Amino acid sequence: MIELIRLSLAGLCLVSGALFFLAGTIGLLRFPDVYSRLHALTKADNLGLGLIVLGCILQTNSWQATGKLTLVWLLVMLASTTSCHLVAHAAMRMHVTPWKRPG
Amino acid sequence: MSLYPFDITLALILVVLAWRILVAPDLFQSVVLFIVFGLLMAIAWSRLQAFDIALAEAAIGAGLTGALLLNTLARLEGTPATQREFRGNAAEPETQSVRSARPSVGKSAYSQAEEPRSSSVDHGKWSWIGNLGWKRWGELGLLGLLAGVFVLLLGRCLLEIAPAAVGLREEVLAHMPKSGVSHPITAVLLNFRAYDTLLEMGVLLVAVVAAWSLGPISTDDPARSPPGPVLVALVRIFSPLMLLVACYILWAGTGQPGGAFQAGAVLSAAGVLLVVSGALAPPTLRPFSQRLLLLIGLLVFLLISIGPMMVGNQFLEYPAPLTGSLILLLETTLMMSIALTLLCLFVGGQPRSPSSPRDKTDAPH
Numbered sequence: 001m002i003e004l005i006r007l008s009l010a011g012l013c014l015v016s017g018a019l020f021f022l023a024g025t026i027g028l029l030r031f032p033d034v035y036s037r038l039h040a041l042t043k044a045d046n047l048g049l050g051l052i053v054l055g056c057i058l059q060t061n062s063w064q065a066t067g068k069l070t071l072v073w074l075l076v077m078l079a080s081t082t083s084c085h086l087v088a089h090a091a092m093r094m095h096v097t098p099w100k101r102p103g
Numbered sequence: 104m105s106l107y108p109f110d111i112t113l114a115l116i117l118v119v120l121a122w123r124i125l126v127a128p129d130l131f132q133s134v135v136l137f138i139v140f141g142l143l144m145a146i147a148w149s150r151l152q153a154f155d156i157a158l159a160e161a162a163i164g165a166g167l168t169g170a171l172l173l174n175t176l177a178r179l180e181g182t183p184a185t186q187r188e189f190r191g192n193a194a195e196p197e198t199q200s201v202r203s204a205r206p207s208v209g210k211s212a213y214s215q216a217e218e219p220r221s222s223s224v225d226h227g228k229w230s231w232i233g234n235l236g237w238k239r240w241g242e243l244g245l246l247g248l249l250a251g252v253f254v255l256l257l258g259r260c261l262l263e264i265a266p267a268a269v270g271l272r273e274e275v276l277a278h279m280p281k282s283g284v285s286h287p288i289t290a291v292l293l294n295f296r297a298y299d300t301l302l303e304m305g306v307l308l309v310a311v312v313a314a315w316s317l318g319p320i321s322t323d324d325p326a327r328s329p330p331g332p333v334l335v336a337l338v339r340i341f342s343p344l345m346l347l348v349a350c351y352i353l354w355a356g357t358g359q360p361g362g363a364f365q366a367g368a369v370l371s372a373a374g375v376l377l378v379v380s381g382a383l384a385p386p387t388l389r390p391f392s393q394r395l396l397l398l399i400g401l402l403v404f405l406l407i408s409i410g411p412m413m414v415g416n417q418f419l420e421y422p423a424p425l426t427g428s429l430i431l432l433l434e435t436t437l438m439m440s441i442a443l444t445l446l447c448l449f450v451g452g453q454p455r456s457p458s459s460p461r462d463k464t465d466a467p468h
Contacts (some may be wrong), residue, residue: 062145085333
């Protein structure tokens, strides 16, 4: 019984993580300027990856795998926030103006 | 559960991605897609159970080569090399307007020759099909014929391969106890076929010498701003971790996928981070210590391969009780050399600031 709960919870986490990634990809393709696209991408990196990592943690039986997965998530968050900051900074320096809704 | 749909989708994505890399109108798009291609190739190698190659592809193919290409692209910024001529003779309407907006000094001779004809040429999206000349169609037809023949021959060969490939796997596994390591790939790379690895190290050294002999690279780039606090903080957290991961991959290479090349790639990525964030000056290869570090892999390899000949062994025949420790020593020095080699390839040339006068005699450091 508890196995079923555990596996279905893991599946739910994985699917919602995938949904976040899908949302991030759609945002990357459809948003009007750099800043909003970065916003969409970092959503995928933080929450999407976090949910997928949670789904994997629920399926594994060892503490080492749990520790490794959490470390992977933290490092990816660090790297993605830094690159998001750098890209936004470079866009500001190139005088890319944020998109405003017309009218 | 069969993973066939995943494999087929992956293969299709790889082919489509390769096509997109080649037809992307902008070199920046090509480079970014190339990095993605490297990542997907690493996944493909993992699906083939070749984890060593997957690690190497992810670290070197996607990571370091991507950084190299982006660095090169940054130095090419603004030159006509970054805007590709789209197709055949006619240009697309968007690039046509962009080209007319740019100053004429950036135009190539080819596009200048086409300028007077452009008014009579159809500018629709698929009009390039009708605008190709007969010669171009002939070339495309010949290429298509050759490609078709090649695909047919390849298919014929694939159909004739036996399901269980006849290889040297049994031989390698039979001789594993004598190799000094417990991972068959490391045994093959550093013991049974160590000659190939020796020559590869020579090739890497020649690559660095060739790349650096093309001239110095200026370090004063006015477009580049000093690294902000975010990058410095990231580097402060990441570099010890990357050093740890590199040493772990090196150590684990004796029994699991890993080894000197992957560890050297991770270490060089750490070096690239440090150089880009300004924490480490780019290597000038003038101090003796840097040159020694560059050469030590090849030197130790040569010593280990020729040394045993003094005591009566063959070339590259490691003395029997020492194989394990010799391989570990070899891998460590190889890792250091590979790391510095890849970092020097990233830097691209001897760093020289253009404000300082070029002096003929270099004072030795």
